[in-house]
Amino acid sequence: MNPSRPDSDFLWGAATAAYQIEGAAAEDGRAPSIWDVFCATPGKTARGETGAIACDHYHRYREDIGLMRRLNLGAYRFSISWPRVIPSGRGTTNEAGWTFYERLVDELCAAGIRPVVTLFHWDLPAALQNELGGWAHDDLPAIFADYAAMAFARLGDRVSMWLTINEPWCVAELGHVRGCHAPGLKDPALGYRVAHNLLRAHAHAVARYRAARRGPGAISFALNTSYSFPASALAADRAAAERAIESFAGWFGDPGVFGAYPAVMRARLGSLLPEFSAEDTRLLKGSMDFIALNYYTSDLVRHVPGAGPFELEASPVPDVPRTATGWPVVPEGLHRLLHWLSGRYARLPIHIMENGAAFDDRPDKDGFVDDQDRIAYLRDHLAAIARARGEGVDVRGYFAWSLLDNLEWAEGFSKRFGLVRCDFETLRRTIKASGYWYAQAIASGGLGGAGAVRTDQQAEALE
Numbered sequence: 001m002n003p004s005r006p007d008s009d010f011l012w013g014a015a016t017a018a019y020q021i022e023g024a025a026a027e028d029g030r031a032p033s034i035w036d037v038f039c040a041t042p043g044k045t046a047r048g049e050t051g052a053i054a055c056d057h058y059h060r061y062r063e064d065i066g067l068m069r070r071l072n073l074g075a076y077r078f079s080i081s082w083p084r085v086i087p088s089g090r091g092t093t094n095e096a097g098w099t100f101y102e103r104l105v106d107e108l109c110a111a112g113i114r115p116v117v118t119l120f121h122w123d124l125p126a127a128l129q130n131e132l133g134g135w136a137h138d139d140l141p142a143i144f145a146d147y148a149a150m151a152f153a154r155l156g157d158r159v160s161m162w163l164t165i166n167e168p169w170c171v172a173e174l175g176h177v178r179g180c181h182a183p184g185l186k187d188p189a190l191g192y193r194v195a196h197n198l199l200r201a202h203a204h205a206v207a208r209y210r211a212a213r214r215g216p217g218a219i220s221f222a223l224n225t226s227y228s229f230p231a232s233a234l235a236a237d238r239a240a241a242e243r244a245i246e247s248f249a250g251w252f253g254d255p256g257v258f259g260a261y262p263a264v265m266r267a268r269l270g271s272l273l274p275e276f277s278a279e280d281t282r283l284l285k286g287s288m289d290f291i292a293l294n295y296y297t298s299d300l301v302r303h304v305p306g307a308g309p310f311e312l313e314a315s316p317v318p319d320v321p322r323t324a325t326g327w328p329v330v331p332e333g334l335h336r337l338l339h340w341l342s343g344r345y346a347r348l349p350i351h352i353m354e355n356g357a358a359f360d361d362r363p364d365k366d367g368f369v370d371d372q373d374r375i376a377y378l379r380d381h382l383a384a385i386a387r388a389r390g391e392g393v394d395v396r397g398y399f400a401w402s403l404l405d406n407l408e409w410a411e412g413f414s415k416r417f418g419l420v421r422c423d424f425e426t427l428r429r430t431i432k433a434s435g436y437w438y439a440q441a442i443a444s445g446g447l448g449g450a451g452a453v454r455t456d457q458q459a460e461a462l463e
């Protein structure tokens with residue numbers, strides 16, 4: 001870290017998740033998660049790819065910390081694999097699993113890199129799915145809180161920044177409504193129940209954290225959301241876009257801050273939306289010490305009478321570049337979203353906990369990737385953050401997704417998000433041009449640097 005740089009408090013990091021990088025899926029007492037089961041089911045992931053080996057980070061974490069140092073990272077966000085530390089999800093713990101995370105944390109601290117820990121990044125112990133039906137079961141919040149309390153006890157002396165749940169929207173919607181993520185269920189009503197229990201799980205874990213916390217520390221959950229631009233200047237489209245954000249970001253953000261779902265969800269979903277008990281409300285309210293935002297893209301929303309409970313239709317932002325996952329590149333959406341979140345949630349500090357892009361990387365014969373498209377993506381999103389900060393939004397950290405190419409869930413290994421290339425045949429790591437660019441951006445203060453162009457143009461075009 002360079003203490004002389006303009007913004008030495010700003011947290012610069014990169015993020016990963018256990019199932020996407022660790023491998024060693026059947027080693028040292030780890031039990032299967034719902035993602036092992038999902039990936040082993042024919043037809044569920046691209047080319048049948050699985051996280052059995054992934055980046056083999058479990059065995060190569062020292063090398064990976066070396067890469068983080070070369071990238072000048074001040075922080076590293078990773079997740080704990082719940083079935084590695086508590087194989088059945090509850091009851092007996094696995095000492096070897098905890099030892100792995102303790103070593104990882106110790107080595108990060110020794111390298112001067114602050115560990116940021118996610119407790120649940122989608123890899124639910126399969127036993128909890130089989131025995132209880134997973135997140136639909138009302139006991140899951142208490143079971144999760146017991147696991148969380150154990151993690152706080154084991155690592156809390158060295159870890160001062162925690163995320164309970166990663167992207168509850170993805171778990172509820174992709175895992176239980178669309179079925180394209182584990183556990184692969186397709187039931188519209190289940191989405192709201194699962195989201196409800198994820199929120200309750202977060203609240204219960206936060207209560208345990210605050211009861212046990214000794215020194216300074218902060219906890220939240222990672223909220224993924226897009227920004228919705230109204231498709232026209234018509235009042236009806238503007239109102240529809242606001243409904244879209246309130247029922248996406250607000251679905252999770254409102255309970256975490258106010259202890260209640262947004263009024264528009266209550267009004268339009270009726271009995272589909274579960275009720276929080278008085279105890280849930282008490283625990284949820286103020287349960288986010290900061291806003292942890294995962295941002296990738298935005299959409300256009302128009303009012304369509306009768307179209308679903310929210311009477312709207314979303315479409316991709318037109319006339320902008322797309323990433324390899326087909327997501328429009330919309331840095332201006334991040335700028336707007338930062339203002340929206342800051343305004344709605346009483347200026348809570350914000351950390352961007354994921355932002356990045358998959359592109360069709362073409363390595364040269366040495367494995368080097370000259371990924372100018374990814375550099376442009378990062379540069380323009382950092383510029384959007386710099387603008388929001390200049391206008392008073394309290395953004396305190398930025399984590400690129402991802403440290404290295406990894407298993408992009410059902411999309412398999414072909415969708416590459418890394419600052420570092422991983423060759424999945426040899427497991428060799430090679431820093432990409434974007435990795436060197438990011439290291440330089442961090443060293444020179446990062447925000448407010450060159451290239452704040454595209455976000456201004458987009459602001460005008462999308463007005």
Ligand code: PNW
Nearest residue numbers: 017166167170224294354401408409417
């Ligand atoms: C996030 N969507 O997932 C996750 O936190 C990461 O594990 C993942 O690798 C990264 O973003 C890139 O996808 C998402 O369809 C997956 O809207 C899908 C969506 C959003 C986020």
